Amino acid sequence: MSTRIARISLMMLTTLLLAIWLPMLHTMLFEERFGKTHLFYSPTIKEFVYKELVGEGHQLAYRDAKGNDYSRKEFEFLNPFIYYKNMEMWGHLPLVIDGNTYDKQAIRSERMVVEIKPRDLAGNSPRVQLFPLLESNPGRVRLSFPTNVFRPSDQLEFVDSDLNAFDPALTDQFTQALAGAGFEFPVSQVFGRVSILKAYDSGFLLQDSNGALFKLKKRDGEAVINRIELPSGLEVRHVAITESKQREILGIVIGTEDEVYLLTEGNFDLIPLQLPDFDADSMELKVIFDPLYRTAIYSDNERIYSVAMDRDFTSIATYQRTMAIAEPRLVDEVWHFLVPFELQMSADNTRYIQLNPVINMQAFLVGNLLVLGFVLAMKKWRVRDFAPSYGELLFIALGGVYGLVACWLWPSLNREQKVL
Numbered sequence: 066m067s068t069r070i071a072r073i074s075l076m077m078l079t080t081l082l083l084a085i086w087l088p089m090l091h092t093m094l095f096e097e098r099f100g101k102t103h104l105f106y107s108p109t110i111k112e113f114v115y116k117e118l119v120g121e122g123h124q125l126a127y128r129d130a131k132g133n134d135y136s137r138k139e140f141e142f143l144n145p146f147i148y149y150k151n152m153e154m155w156g157h158l159p160l161v162i163d164g165n166t167y168d169k170q171a172i173r174s175e176r177m178v179v180e181i182k183p184r185d186l187a188g189n190s191p192r193v194q195l196f197p198l199l200e201s202n203p204g205r206v207r208l209s210f211p212t213n214v215f216r217p218s219d220q221l222e223f224v225d226s227d228l229n230a231f232d233p234a235l236t237d238q239f240t241q242a243l244a245g246a247g248f249e250f251p252v253s254q255v256f257g258r259v260s261i262l263k264a265y266d267s268g269f270l271l272q273d274s275n276g277a278l279f280k281l282k283k284r285d286g287e288a289v290i291n292r293i294e295l296p297s298g299l300e301v302r303h304v305a306i307t308e309s310k311q312r313e314i315l316g317i318v319i320g321t322e323d324e325v326y327l328l329t330e331g332n333f334d335l336i337p338l339q340l341p342d343f344d345a346d347s348m349e350l351k352v353i354f355d356p357l358y359r360t361a362i363y364s365d366n367e368r369i370y371s372v373a374m375d376r377d378f379t380s381i382a383t384y385q386r387t388m389a390i391a392e393p394r395l396v397d398e399v400w401h402f403l404v405p406f407e408l409q410m411s412a413d414n415t416r417y418i419q420l421n422p423v424i425n426m427q428a429f430l431v432g433n434l435l436v437l438g439f440v441l442a443m444k445k446w447r448v449r450d451f452a453p454s455y456g457e458l459l460f461i462a463l464g465g466v467y468g469l470v471a472c473w474l475w476p477s478l479n480r481e482q483k484v485l
Contacts, residue, residue, distance in 0.1 A: 072475050079471040080464045081408065085420075087467075088407040091400055102388045105353070106360045106373035107143040108162055113371060113384040114143050130384050146172055146355035167356050174311065179327070180351035181305040181317050183414030187254055190416040195224070196255055198239075201266040201284045208261040215239070217252030217271070242288035243281065249273040256304035256316075264310035267330070276300055280333065293333050299324060302345070317352070319345050325361075327352065327378075336378050342370060342385075346414050367391035401425050403466055 102117040113130040127140035141148040145160050149172045152158050159168040184190055195214040203209055213232055215223045221243060223235035244250070250273065257269035268282025270293070278293040278301055295301065299320050306316040318326040318335060323345050326335040343350065343363050350363040358381075359374045368391070373382040406424040411417065461468040 075475045076460065076468075076471040079474055080467040083467040083470060084404075084406065084408040085410065087404055088409070091404070101364060101390060102369050102386070104362050104369055104371050104384070105144050105147060106358055106371065106382065108146060108355070108357045109143055111382075113373070113382065114140065115369075115386075116140060117389045119389050126389075130386075146176065146357075147353075149173075149176075162357065171356060175354060175356040177307075177309050177311050177313065177354040178351055179305070179307045179309070179314055179317055179354075180349070181303070181319065181345075182349045183346055184416050185303070185305060186319065186345060186414075187256075187303045189414055194255070196257060196269060197259060198268065198281070198283050199261070199266045200286070201268065201282050201289075208263070208266055210261060217255050219251040221252065239281070239288050242290060243271070243279065246279060246290040246292060247277070248279050248290075249275050249277070254301075256306060258306040258308055263308045265308060265312065267306070267308050267315060270304050270306070270316075272301060278304075291333055293328070293335070296326075296335060296337070299326075299335075304328065311354075313354075314352075317350070325350065338372070338374075338378065339380060340370070340372055341383070364388070406465075 102115050104113060104115040106112075107114045107129070110129065114128065114135075115130075116125055116127045118124060119126045125137070127135040127137060129135070129143075135143065141151055142157075145152050145157070145162075146167075149158065149160075149169065152160065153169060159166045160172075161167075194216050196216070197210050197214050199208050199211060201208075212227050213223050213225050213235060215221050215235075220236060220240040223232040223239070224230065225232050240250075248271065252271055253274055253276070254272040255269055256272075266282065268280060268289070271279050271281055273279065276295075278295060280291040280293060282289050299318075300322075301318060302321045303319045304316050305319075307314060312330045315328045315330040315333070318324075318328050320326070323343055325338040325340055325343060325345075327338065328335055338352070338361055340350075340361055340363060344365070347365045348363045349365075350361065353360045353362065357376070359376065359378055361372045361374070363370050367387060368385060369388050370385040371383065372380050373384075374380050406422065409421040409423055411419060411421070457472045461472060464471065
């Protein structure tokens with residue numbers, strides 16, 4: 066009995082390991098070499114244009130939404146704000162579009178990209194709950210890290226990182242300042258960009274126990290607090306802080322119902338973006354700013370969407386398409402039938418390592434039946450005395466190729482004796 070239990074345990078362990086390792090081997094051998102589509106809104110032809118890999122190597126296609134093809138240089142001329150450095154090198158600056166002139170400085174002052182990925186969302190990445198509150202007016206060219214950090218709890222608890230000791234003075238100072246501004250402890254979430262390699266420091270956004278959002282920064286050693294007025298019904302899930310040199314947009318606010326807002330710097334207004342079919346858990350989002358338009362581009366692993374807006378964020382055009390990366394490959398179709406389920410070590414939307422079962426039910430049934438049929442044929446023809454028991458046949462029917470390999474690696478004692 067103990068031998069049978071040990072064999073079953075080894076077979077199950079082998080199946081689980083193969084469900085992890087074989088898909089990893091497939092990825093290494095047949096890695097997807099098609100990158101995501103690059104989609105823009107052309108200010109010259111007032112149409113969406115894109116470039117994407119359509120084959121092995123560097124087979125790039127440059128097209129517009131109507132299917133017209135372009136050369137690489139023609140494509141860059143369709144997007145002069147994106148490729149303004151090439152425009153300068155080719156002697157095409159300043160640009161004249163719709164009767165308006167844009168020189169290099171005008172383009173650079175308006176160009177900006179804000180973006181967020183699913184794995185950046187709160188809860189999707191590990192984060193040590195220690196945050197350095199930088200001095201936003203350091204009195205020198207560059208920002209510098211302080212010698213203390215704070216950790217959010219039922220107060221804003223500061224710790225001297227040099228001495229690893231609690232700092233009661235700073236804790237009382239900033240906790241009382243927040244409470245005086247209407248902040249309800251404990252701190253629910255902290256959003257910010259921990260870096261000194263940024264244009265300026267705007268501090269952190271803190272969410273209180275009631276879901277209200279406050280901006281906290283340190284200026285000349287004092288707390289500067291602003292309450293962010295949220296639209297009715299908006300529950301904040303995440304805020305991606307940018308702190309770019311343009312100082313126009315502070316960040317992207319994502320709601321629990323996949324609402325998207327841009328948070329402005331200065332007056333901290335929230336600008337709503339109407340993005341049809343946007344799903345924060347599976348889609349990357351970026352908003353491209355140029356002197357004429359604001360273009361939101363968001364995509365998962367199959368489809369890409371875009372909304373072009375004017376400077377007031379009013380939608381003027383939308384577009385969506387299936388990317389070349391989503392086109393099925395023969396090697397993948399065959400693989401799904403041979404290995405109809407797998408255990409992924411991580412998902413695209415998280416930085417955590419976790420086992421995620423992925424099952425294609427149709428391929429699961431067909432593939433496992435094919436493997437089972439192969440085994441039954443071997444049994445009928447007595448190939449190498451391979452005669453699996455009914456229990457092993459059931460195991461193979463459920464585990465497919467994984468189960469077949471497990472039965473072969475861990476044969477029963479009766480079969481071993483028969484072979485010997």
